Amino acid sequence: xxxxxxVPAASRPTxxxxxxxxxxxxxxxxxxxxRRAALAGWLFVLPALLMYAVFVLQPLALTIQYSLYRWxxxxxxxxxxxxxxxxxxxxxxxxxxVINSFKLVLFYSVVPVTLGLxxxxxxxxxxxxxxxxxxxxxxxxxxxxxxxxxxxIWGWLxxxxxxxxxxxxxxxxxxxTRAWLGDFDTALPAVGLIGIWVLLGFCTVLLLAGxxxxxxxxxxxxxxxxxxxxQEFVSVTLPSLKYEIGVCLTVTVVAALAAFxxxxxxxxxxxxxxxxxxxxxxxxxxxxxxxVGLASALAVILMLLVIVMILPIQxxxxxDRS
Amino acid sequence: MRVSRGEIVAGRALLLGTxxxxxxxxxxxxxxxxxxxxxLPSGLEWPTDPQWGNFVDAFKVANMGVLLGSSTFVxxxxxxxxxxxxxxxxxxxxxxxxxxxxxxxxxxxFGLTLPFEGIITPLYFLERELGILNTRxxxxxPLIALFMxxxxxxMRAHFVNLPxxxxxxxxxxxxxxxGLFWxxxxxxxxxxIASLAxxxxxxxxxxxxxxxxxxxxxxxxxMAGALGAFQGHYATDIPLLxxxxxxxxxxxxxLYVLFQRHIIAALLQGSVxx
Numbered sequence: 001x002x003x004x005x006x007v008p009a010a011s012r013p014t015x016x017x018x019x020x021x022x023x024x025x026x027x028x029x030x031x032x033x034x035r036r037a038a039l040a041g042w043l044f045v046l047p048a049l050l051m052y053a054v055f056v057l058q059p060l061a062l063t064i065q066y067s068l069y070r071w072x073x074x075x076x077x078x079x080x081x082x083x084x085x086x087x088x089x090x091x092x093x094x095x096x097x098v099i100n101s102f103k104l105v106l107f108y109s110v111v112p113v114t115l116g117l118x119x120x121x122x123x124x125x126x127x128x129x130x131x132x133x134x135x136x137x138x139x140x141x142x143x144x145x146x147x148x149x150x151x152x153i154w155g156w157l158x159x160x161x162x163x164x165x166x167x168x169x170x171x172x173x174x175x176x177t178r179a180w181l182g183d184f185d186t187a188l189p190a191v192g193l194i195g196i197w198v199l200l201g202f203c204t205v206l207l208l209a210g211x212x213x214x215x216x217x218x219x220x221x222x223x224x225x226x227x228x229x230x231q232e233f234v235s236v237t238l239p240s241l242k243y244e245i246g247v248c249l250t251v252t253v254v255a256a257l258a259a260f261x262x263x264x265x266x267x268x269x270x271x272x273x274x275x276x277x278x279x280x281x282x283x284x285x286x287x288x289x290x291x292v293g294l295a296s297a298l299a300v301i302l303m304l305l306v307i308v309m310i311l312p313i314q315x316x317x318x319x320d321r322s
Numbered sequence: 323m324r325v326s327r328g329e330i331v332a333g334r335a336l337l338l339g340t341x342x343x344x345x346x347x348x349x350x351x352x353x354x355x356x357x358x359x360x361x362l363p364s365g366l367e368w369p370t371d372p373q374w375g376n377f378v379d380a381f382k383v384a385n386m387g388v389l390l391g392s393s394t395f396v397x398x399x400x401x402x403x404x405x406x407x408x409x410x411x412x413x414x415x416x417x418x419x420x421x422x423x424x425x426x427x428x429x430x431x432f433g434l435t436l437p438f439e440g441i442i443t444p445l446y447f448l449e450r451e452l453g454i455l456n457t458r459x460x461x462x463x464p465l466i467a468l469f470m471x472x473x474x475x476x477m478r479a480h481f482v483n484l485p486x487x488x489x490x491x492x493x494x495x496x497x498x499x500x501g502l503f504w505x506x507x508x509x510x511x512x513x514x515i516a517s518l519a520x521x522x523x524x525x526x527x528x529x530x531x532x533x534x535x536x537x538x539x540x541x542x543x544x545m546a547g548a549l550g551a552f553q554g555h556y557a558t559d560i561p562l563l564x565x566x567x568x569x570x571x572x573x574x575x576x577l578y579v580l581f582q583r584h585i586i587a588a589l590l591q592g593s594v595x596x
Contacts (some may be wrong), residue, residue, distance in 0.1 A: 041420030055467030163365025258437030
């Protein structure tokens with residue numbers, strides 16, 4: 001899946017939660033008819049649950065199981081306990097992928113959300129009409145193309161004869177030109193740049209939608225109080241956008257931690273291990289080096305990492321809403 | 323809102339700059355694609371003799387006809403099935419409130435932020451055992467399953483907000499639950515289902531990891547998966563690679579221009595709904 005990842009539900013009380021229980025809603029079926037209705041209801045869930053159990057929950061359990069064995073994918077597997085996890089945490093190359101993905105969070109998440117806030121504010125203030133909607137459409141474009149395509153396009157742009165170096169030369173920065181994705185120092189920020197390009201439009205449009213829901217009277221009263229645009233931004237815009245910012249952070253953090261497509265296409269994890277992220281390393285370990293146990297331990301760590309990063313964001317952005 | 327003239331000019335200039343950064347990469351691969359195959363042009367340079375024939379070559383080399391067919395097959399196999407079973411489950415959890423609905427919801431929501439890399443390794447071995455590795459079903463079946471957390475969550479959000487009297491009326495009518503679902507609730511849920519269809523189609527078309535790992539033959543993959551293979555083969559012939567990339571992007575771009583309002587709305591709702 002692309003960067004369009006989604007966010008866990010809040011179990012906000014909804015209108016129907018307060019509805020008096022009908023025979024359909026009763027938790028414990030008491031009569032025969034109710035039991036039959038509950039059974040019929042379960043039949044509705046069954047296909048979805050079955051697919052989910054076989055092709056998501058089962059592999060999930062298997063990942064955990066594999067992570068406790070040494071296995072090459074073909075022969076017999078040997079029980080090794082937690083030693084795969086110890087290897088991941090001790091091996092600088094493997095642990096390095098986790099550190100790289102934290103650095104990517106900065107590019108994929110912090111920068112697009114900050115720039116998105118800025119861009120959305122500008123659109124909201126000076127381009128309410130047609131100009132604004134054209135901007136929205138254009139900025140959103142990278143969000144609908146495959147990430148693989150973004151990787152290929154930027155692989156070319158950031159290459160030695162590519163557009164980035166051409167522009168740098170044109171503005172007199174010719175001596176900074178290089179193969180950005182092939183240089184140990186710049187490869188990771190270059191991959192991050194691709195992520196910014198992909199995610200900025202998404203964050204902008206989402207935050208803009210949130211801004212248009214803010215009561216204009218709030219802005220008016222801030223202005224009557226003589227607030228500067230910065231004060232207005234801090235005291236009116238930011239607090240009202242808490243939820244949308246939370247959504248942006250969730251989507252982009254998941255995109256950073258689970259990055260695969262862009263890295264695979266643009267650098268393959270190199271040069272050296274400078275852009276290797278867990279997703280790439282899992283692929284290499286499992287399918288090229290046949291170290292299924294080690295790959296699975298890294299996969300479990302990746303999944304835990306996502307949960308650990310996402311939960312506090314969710315909690316913060318939703319705290320006033322329930 | 324009162325905004326000064328200077329701010330309008332400065333703000334719009336900033337927006338134009340941002341738009342340029344978004345669009346320039348596309349222009350760069352377009353001009354590059356028009357250079358003679360095998361040459362190494364610079365980033366943005368209109369060729370003296372545009373080689374429109376590169377697109378024909380790339381179409382042939384990339385086997386575009388077959389790729390379009392394969393991607394369309396995968397989308398048509400994934401999306402309708404995923405829509406029907408997600409809507410049914412959303413109906414049972416959100417509206418029928420079957421016993422255990424809350425636990426089921428938590429179970430599905432748990433999968434929402436799951437990185438595909440987390441389960442790709444066992445999926446490979448699982449499919450090897452099932453004998454579906456390297457067929458289109460190797461992508462189709464797990465993709466349907468991986469869409470369930472979002473699909474069920476999305477449809478449940480629709481059904482849980484329905485006013486109670488719709489259900490009551492249908493029940494008094496004596497309609498069976500199955501009939502009630504198809505005759506009343508599916509038609510009523512059409513907007514929610516349509517947005518979900520847009521989202522699932524885009525995600526399927528762009529799916530890369532599953533295609534890369536589970537299907538070796540690019541002709542059986544999704545569009546994104548095929549593009550990855552194309553890059554592997556033609557990484558050195560930049561004009562041809564750019565022409566191929568444009569061809570593979572074209573269907574998405576055309577659909578985006580035609581339905582941009584719906585696509586943006588769907589993708590946004592998709593992430594905000596909660």
